[in-house]
Amino acid sequence: MSTKKMISIAAIVVVSGLIIYGFVLISQIFSNNTKFTEDEVYVHVPTVATYAQVLDSVSPYVTNLDRFEMVANKMSYPANVKSGRFLLKKGMNSYELVKAMRYNVPVKLAFNNQERIENLAGRVGSQIEADSASLMHSFKDSIFLKENGFTEENVLTMFIPNTYEVYWNTSADKFRDKMIKEYRNFWNKERVADAQKQGLSPTEATILASIVHKESVKKDERPRIAAVYLNRLRLGMPLQADPTVIYAKKKKDNDFNQIIKRVFYNDLFLNSPYNTYKVTGLPPGPIAMPDITALEAVLKPEKNNFIYFCASVDRFGYHEFAATLAEHNVNAKKYSDWINAQGVKR
Structure with a gap:
């Protein structure tokens, strides 16, 4: 070859x-x-x-x-x-x-119905890289709070419940900064003007909305409940909202996991800035994160002259409203007799 x-x-x-x-x-x-x-x-x-x-x-x-x-x-x-x-x-x-592995996929981050800023930090921390401790530190940063007109007690009002698109590796500070932008977008000129018509700032409106939110799960009833509280504020009456007493009790006990179904007479004397039976006006912060319907109820309340309301025996989940104390006492006794018959102790 x-x-x-x-x-x-x-x-x-x-x-x-x-x-x-x-x-x-x-x-x-x-x-x-x-x-x-x-x-x-x-x-x-x-x-x-x-x-x-x-x-x-x-x-x-x-x-x-x-x-x-x-x-x-x-x-x-x-x-x-x-x-x-x-x-x-x-x-x-x-x-x-x-x-x-080069394409960072965003997270659909959702939160609502959080009772405290600590609960919110835990909820958010379960969905992104930043943990609850770093989020709490960022949320309560004194410089941030001062620059944006919040306090540690009311900073929860900054967070509008919704679903947001964020990257998993978003830092605590970047997440907080995104939330303040969302807050400003939500509180546009129209909503700010609506709050002002009720004599409220956005923070105050949110605090009141948190009480309305806790008072009723019936969204169609919330504008009426909001009107009652606004009527009381205008008259200089204490709000006398049972959900604020429940919140005050949980805060005093440092136990927000306890379930309290009933407010007793002695509870009304609890010393707390959140107890609206003893303190006139709004509490220093929200007692929960109100949803949008509760916020809208405060901004666009029903027009009425009701001053009182209590849970309805005949329409479960709803309330009976009254313009006078005499009418209210009749409704309240009916409810009290009913709940005693149910044997609710706590």
Whole structure:
């Protein structure tokens, strides 16, 4: 065999080998490299995470980690690790997996009906990287509070219950700053003007709305209840709202997990700025996070001359309203007799 033939054969062998190697390499890169049974999973990469930490995070979902690493190195991923929340889909190949680890997917963060700022911090901290402690520190930052006209007691009024799109790796301060922007968007000129018509600031309107929210779950009744409280404020009467007494009791006991179904006569004398039987005007902060319907009820209350109300025996969940004390006493006795018959002790 001539030298030329030998060189030609060798060249063919080498080229064939390269083609086969390339085919195998490409098939490895573009073949399925996932091992989870769900349609999709999310991987969370903490802020300032290392490449090694990323590998630990993805390894439970990747069939061949060496193949993933090979592609990651080719795509310069180890030197460009991103923190955040990343979506991996069943059947992804190594190239798609690495590409997915570069696209931070936002979180649909939701909160409502939080009784205290501590509860809110816990709720938010369960949905993003920032923990409840760092969120509490940010929410109660004295400089932030002063600059935006809040106090530690009323800062909960800043948070408008809704669903928000944020990145999982959003810091506590950035989340707080987003919430103050949402607050300003909510309190537009029209809503501020509506609050002023009732003689209230946005913070005061929210505090009153928190009481309305706790008084009734019936959204269609809330404008009437809001009107009663506004009537009392205008007359200089104490609000005498049972939910504020319940809040005061929980705060005094430092136990917000207790369930209190009934307010007794002796409870009305509890010394607390939140007890509106003893303190005239609004409490220093909200007793819960009111929903939008409660806020709108305060901003656009029903026009009436009612001063009193109590729970209805005939329409469960609703209330009976009265313009005079004599009328109210009749309604109140009816309810008291009913609840005593039920044996409610607490």
